[in-house]
Amino acid sequence: MPGAGRLDFPIREVLSQELSGAGFFGFAFLSSAKVCGILKENEADATPWASYLGEGCGGIAAVALQYGEGIYSPPNWAQPYLGYQGAKEVHLARFCRADWYAELKDRLGVAVKATVARAATAGIQLPAPRKWKRLANSRLPERPLAIAAGLGFQGKNNLLIAAAKNGSAKPGFSSAVVLGLLVCPEEIELEPETAQECNPNFPGCGTCGRCISACPTGALSPLGNKFLRERCIQHWTSQDESPPGDIGKARESRLYGCDICLEACPYFFTDALAQAKPGRLGQRLPAAYFRASEPDRIQADLKKTALGPRWISKKSLKRFAEGLGT
Ligand code: SF4
Numbered sequence: 001m002p003g004a005g006r007l008d009f010p011i012r013e014v015l016s017q018e019l020s021g022a023g024f025f026g027f028a029f030l031s032s033a034k035v036c037g038i039l040k041e042n043e044a045d046a047t048p049w050a051s052y053l054g055e056g057c058g059g060i061a062a063v064a065l066q067y068g069e070g071i072y073s074p075p076n077w078a079q080p081y082l083g084y085q086g087a088k089e090v091h092l093a094r095f096c097r098a099d100w101y102a103e104l105k106d107r108l109g110v111a112v113k114a115t116v117a118r119a120a121t122a123g124i125q126l127p128a129p130r131k132w133k134r135l136a137n138s139r140l141p142e143r144p145l146a147i148a149a150g151l152g153f154q155g156k157n158n159l160l161i162a163a164a165k166n167g168s169a170k171p172g173f174s175s176a177v178v179l180g181l182l183v184c185p186e187e188i189e190l191e192p193e194t195a196q197e198c199n200p201n202f203p204g205c206g207t208c209g210r211c212i213s214a215c216p217t218g219a220l221s222p223l224g225n226k227f228l229r230e231r232c233i234q235h236w237t238s239q240d241e242s243p244p245g246d247i248g249k250a251r252e253s254r255l256y257g258c259d260i261c262l263e264a265c266p267y268f269f270t271d272a273l274a275q276a277k278p279g280r281l282g283q284r285l286p287a288a289y290f291r292a293s294e295p296d297r298i299q300a301d302l303k304k305t306a307l308g309p310r311w312i313s314k315k316s317l318k319r320f321a322e323g324l325g326t
C-alpha cells in the first residue's frame with residue numbers, strides 16, 4: 001500500500017476486532033486527555049503514572065476478562081500435604097484460583113501483536129508490541145478509568161459490573177471479571193461521543209441490595225453506598241495484621257478473597273468455558289502446607305500465581321492456616 005499514512009489505518013477498529021478475537025468479555029477506550037483527567041480526580045500518585053503510562057500514552061483500552069469457576073487440581077508443591085482424612089483445607093475466591101491477571105496480559109499481547117501485524121500488512125508501521133503497556137492489578141485507578149471509558153458501571157458491591165461487547169453470546173453484564181488496561185502508544189482516534197456511547201443504557205443496580213444484605217461483616221453500607229474497606233474480609237486476607245475478631249470469625253476458611261457479595265449478585269456470571277493457563281491453584285489448598293512451610297518458601301511457591309505479589313503477606317497466610325488447627 002504505497003504512500004499509506006498512519007491515518008489510513010483504523011487502529012481502534014482493528015484493535016477492537018483483535019480484542020474480541022482474544023476472548024475479552026468487554027472493552028472500551030478512553031482518550032489520553034480523559035485518562036489524565038481521571039488520574040487527577042483520583043489523586044493517583046504521579047510517580048507510578050509516569051512508570052505505568054510512559055511518555056507516549058495515546059489513550060487506553062480498558063478490558064474485562066470473564067473468569068471461570070477455577071476447578072483445578074492443587075499445584076505440585078501442595079500435593080504431598082493432601083489426602084489424609086479430616087485434614088483442614090483453606091479456600092480461594094474464584095478470581096484467584098488461577099492467575100487471571102497474567103492470562104489477561106497474555107491475551108492483550110496476542111491482540112496487540114495481531115494489530116501491529118495487520119498494520120504492517122497495510123504498509124503502516126505502528127510502535128512495536130513491547131511499547132504497548134499491558135497492566136492488570138496495577139496502582140492506577142483501574143476501575144474509575146474503566147467506568148469513564150464506558151466499560152460498565154459500579155455496583156453497590158464496590159466492583160465493576162462489565163458490559164459485554166455487542167454481539168457477544170454471553171450474558172449482557174457480568175461482575176465475574178478481572179480488569180486490565182492497555183496503554184496505547186498511538187492516538188486511538190477517539191471521538192468524545194464514542195467514549196460514552198453505552199453509559200445511558202446501563203441498567204445499574206436499581207433497588208437491588210442483595211450484596212449489602214449478604215455481606216457478613218457490614219462492609220457494604222446501605223447509607224450512600226459506601227464501601228468500608230476495614231470491614232471487608234477480602235481486604236484483610238492480604239494484610240500482615242490479623243483482622244478484628246468478628247471479621248476473623250466471618251472469614252471462616254477463606255485464605256484469600258471473598259466471594260459472598262458476588263455470589264448474591266444477579267450479575268455474577270462466571271464463564272463455564274473460561275480457562276487460564278498461568279498460576280493454577282484451584283479452589284482449595286491443604287492448610288498443612290502453610291503450617292509446614294516458612295513464609296519465604298510460600299512466597300517462592302506462590303510466585304507465579306495471583307497470590308504472588310509481595311504485598312500479599314505470606315506470614316499472614318501461614319498464621320491464618322495455623323489458626324485453623326489440624
Ligand atoms: S468481599 Fe466479602 S466482606 Fe467484602 S464486601 Fe463482599 S461480602 Fe463483604
Ligand code: SF4
Pocket residue numbers: 155156157158204205208209210211212264265266267
Ligand atoms: S447484588 Fe444487587 S446491588 Fe449488589 S452489586 Fe449486584 S445488582 Fe448491585
